[in-house]
Amino acid sequence: QSNKVEVVVFSAPSYACKRRTTLKNHNTLLTEALSILAESAELNEDEGRGVAFRRAAAVLKCLPKAVSSMEQLRGLPCLGDHSMRVIKDILENGASSEAESTKQSERFKALKVLTGIFGVGAKTADRWFREGIHSLSQLQESGHTLNQAQQAGLQFYDDINLPVSKTEADAISEIVEKAVHAVLPGAEITLTGGFRRGKLTGHDVDFLITHPEEGKEEGLMPKVVSWLESQGFLLYQKTTRNSYLESKDGPGRPASNMDRFERCLSIFKLTKDRCVGQKQGTKQSATPIESHVKTVCSLGDPTQAKGEGNSESLTGSCQKTEPNPQSHPHPLSQIHPSNLTLNVLGQEKSLDVDQAQTSGHKPWRAVRVDLVVSPVSQFAFALLGWTGSKLFERELRRWAGHEKAMSLSSHALYDNKQSRYLRASSEEEIFAHLGLEYIPPTERNA
Ligand code: DGT
Ligand code: MG
Structure with missing residues (x-):
């Protein structure tokens, strides 16, 4: 018998798209600290540093056990000197002084x-x-x-920064399904983003919409938006038209990392009995009672804020971060109530901030919802591209480009060696084209 203590040395592939990352994370202390540093780098627009910390955190997320010594990390990729110092600090002192001082x-x-x-x-x-x-x-x-998006963002600040539950996402799904089927029967709606990966909460709810008959999906978004608006479900929306066919850079080689699908960034008004404790089998009608109650919080002159759009919310790498309401103070408690008015059935009243903003005092809450329409020929690529996680997506594209000489986007896969597009009608086929083992959505939580 040997007295040698066995040290489990971890190993993992360096591409996150070759790893299986479930939501079971055995190293939250480490990954949370690294995520803070990633977030800070992203807020400072240092993308390279941000990605480095994201990669380091992701490799620790897939480990089957908690890390207990630096020795165990010998075989792991993606851990640079800086990340190693952070990990060492936590293993020795229980916390990372750098992450702590960043947070403060x-x-x-x-x-x-x-x-x-x-x-x-x-x-x-x-x-x-x-x-x-x-x-x-x-x-x-x-x-x-402020532009229109930012005004809405301020008006619904507390709700938007409150995580969305799966129950709420399901309630939104029902509404979206009703809207889409009302204007295009036979269309198909898929919940994407974090909820498709099995997350129990999210910062928004993402949907992908298509129709099995190519071309039937054209012009769908404005109709869906009109229906939702007429039923009082939208507090804010901005639709961007599909410019994919018009673009010069061609499919698979987008000029930016932004998609060209018809897309609607919106804020839904979800009635409370739909979000919390909704009973099975007691579905209520699509029109919420208070869809007749128009809430108008005025925060400056909306006519002055045109043209800026909200493109920043699409491109800003730090816009969509993990919701963590605990790390926020309650900034709205500082808003001056005199800036807010509520117009209920034509009666203007001055409004207590708590009443206007916090979810506790009104019969509904605001929820961020992203709608994307894709032609069925691109559906598999869109589904893969909108399921995430963000790092998983980035790594898939890096793998495609660096290891396979292919260009992957949410629209298509282009083989640079064969100079042709590779068709796919399922995510499995795309993984196969890329020479990767299929990873199901629940294992893409890198
Ligand atoms: P969440 O909402 O905080 O629970 O987290 P996710 O994973 O749902 O992240 P989200 O909602 O920001 O985005 C879902 C996926 O959609 C993400 O993995 C990447 C993709 N995505 C989001 N915005 C864009 C975009 O502007 N362009 C492209 N190509 N993809 C995007
Ligand atoms: Mg999401």
């Missing part, structure tokens, strides 16, 4: 609060921060003109 820093806290506004990305938040705007109340006092 005035800049990080302020940028988190400001990018918590829908339609505000890292760039805008940084500009405001440098002007001395560190809180929502300071933003309001500054007299800055």
